[in-house]
Amino acid sequence: MIAPENLFFRFSFRSDCLCIGERMKKGTFRPCIEVLPCSSVMGMLISYLGWQQPTADERLPICAVGGKIDGRREILTFSPNDLGRNVAKLPLTVEYLAGASGEFFVKKSRIFQAPEFFIARLEKTRRFALGALKSRGFGRCEITNVATCEAKIVEMEGTLKSRIYADPDFLAALGIREIIKPRYGYLFRKDSMDTGYYQKSIFEGSRIRHGFNFLMEEKNGRA
């Protein structure tokens, strides 16, 4: 019997071209990252499932976290148009992952009881949209596998392989007790369907102690 706080649903997916951009404004070169931040996964889930208001009993109606994404780095240069003024803007060079495959984990909760809850809202092709440049055909992901998994706590020190909110509720939901060597940044977090704020987060490469196995790499990973 799996303890409810350790029960996660693992969704594996693949995409022909996926662009999860590094947060970098004003640059004409937009590099991509090879991990799936929790903000992207949760944003995607909220867009399909609708906004769920947190309650006093359940402060995180949906808790999801992404893993590493494998793929080939490719580059696309395009020039966006300002339709209002009918002029072309500076050309942007965007990095993306071709032939990408990855996975994300959603914690079982009162709202998210089973994977079907999410899959039922997708098309028959089991496709969903993720990441940037969706209007240009990027980020169409297809679910390849769904599994129920029991997350096991790793007591020792390890290297984080995702980007997650450094919010006490969120960290507790993922079993993380101590951040030994943080690599801080900010991720967008919704606080309603239309509004949000930037939440202090820990990025991949941070060293943590005591967390779920799918979040961590071995102790001597690069940090």
Added chain:
Amino acid sequence: MKDRAEDSFRFPFSSLDLHNRLVAHWYQFFIKNRNYFDPHPPDRFLSANAASSWLYDITSRKGFRKKRSEIEKNEHLRKPIVFCRLKLRVNENLARINDVTIIAEVPTLIKQLGRKEISCAEPLYELGDELILVRAFAHYDKAEFQEEARIRERAQQEIDADIAKFLGNRTNYEIEANLSVAYLENKEFLKNFDKLFGPYQHRFGPMLPNKIGPEGIENEEARYAMLCELCQRAKAVKPFRKFLDEEATVVEHLCEGCFEIRTRQDEEGKIRAANIGSRIAQWQREAEEPKAANEKAKLFLCYLKIELDYQQLLEVLKQRFEEEGFYPKRKITQVEEDLGFSVLFEFLEDYKAFLSRFKQTLFERYEPAESAFQLLPNFFGFRLEAPAEVKKMLQVFQEKYHEFFPKFPAADPPLRAAWTISTFKYPFFEAWRYLNRPKSAPFNVYWVRHFELALSYQSYEALTGLDLKDKKRSRFLHNLAEIEQHSGLMQLVEMEIWNNRRIFPEIYDKIRPSKRLFTAQQLLDWYRLGEG
């Protein structure tokens, strides 16, 4: 490890000059922390007569032993001190070439940090972006200081607070650190010396708020960008409207710290000659100018960064100690105790001289005013006419390394060099990110959108011995790399070489005796780099 006059004596550990400098730092450290070591210090120092009498006493062996025994019984020596190794890291997500000024400020900040910003501390050594310092505590609490872990935790908290105060709104910087607890007693002093030079265990930075949202921001810009567009780690509070004349329409929403940086850059930008961004833009214009009809001048931008691997260095130094037989009667494990700061700093002095000479040699070939610049002591930029020029730089690096460290093993040197080659439009900070990644091989070349080559010393030696000038070999080398990529077997590659031994006898003759020192992909990449 060079020969010096003082080396002729029994203990060729460090030069007198360095020894004097270290003594001065320790003197400063004790003076700064005299209340910690002795809460009731004497009102005044020894008089000149008393001091000379004290010195006279220790000239005899017996007197020396007696004084040493007295000092060792002093309970204040059992109070802990902490050695810190700090490295200042720059935000890797910067967008403009002018932001190299943020990198160029690193040595100044390191100096500032070491001299006054960390309480109860005295810097022992500064090297570019790194700082080694020794630190005591404001008060001694015997009950609290029983466990080493507790001491380290307290030091960590205090240093974290000092660094957060020092960095303030400098959100583009972070400090990685290693702390090691030590006691002034003889045997305990260098017990944790090795730990200081392992992978960094801590990271300190400026205070960052938990949430950055639109609440409380009264300025209009905050509606467009809540997060600073330069550091991405603070609330955007000010718009920076004009950087250069040609960019009059560009608006950036910045935090206080980044706004100061942009204002400073704007002022410095007016002195065009000193501006690296303008120089690179000039090189780009030259590269785009037609050389002859329908022909563009082919120019490349190259960055070079040299890193020192301290762990490997300590290994090498230990090995040298054993080989030189300084302590033939002792056990090998005791060598570690003798590898103190003086030996390490002596090497670092030589390393500084090596960097300086290496730079001098390169700048003879690449005029600093026209085709080169230096950002940090170990970080350079060049304008190249062909990627093959990197091979010449590699050769210079090797020559200088042998010249300065002749007794160091060539096979696994503690220095790592990395080059990036790209067009001028390729963003600087992508190259910067690659150069900052830890390297395992001593020679690393990354030709953007072509290949990433990491070579051991043996592979480099084997490849330089090959003659790959004939362009006909290109197809054959591509075939070899493809066979290797698909099969993962070097035997199949060798079979293909054997099959073609009559068409390409040179490759057959050279690669066979090389005993698989390099892969087919490395061979192809080396060939693609061009003629050196």
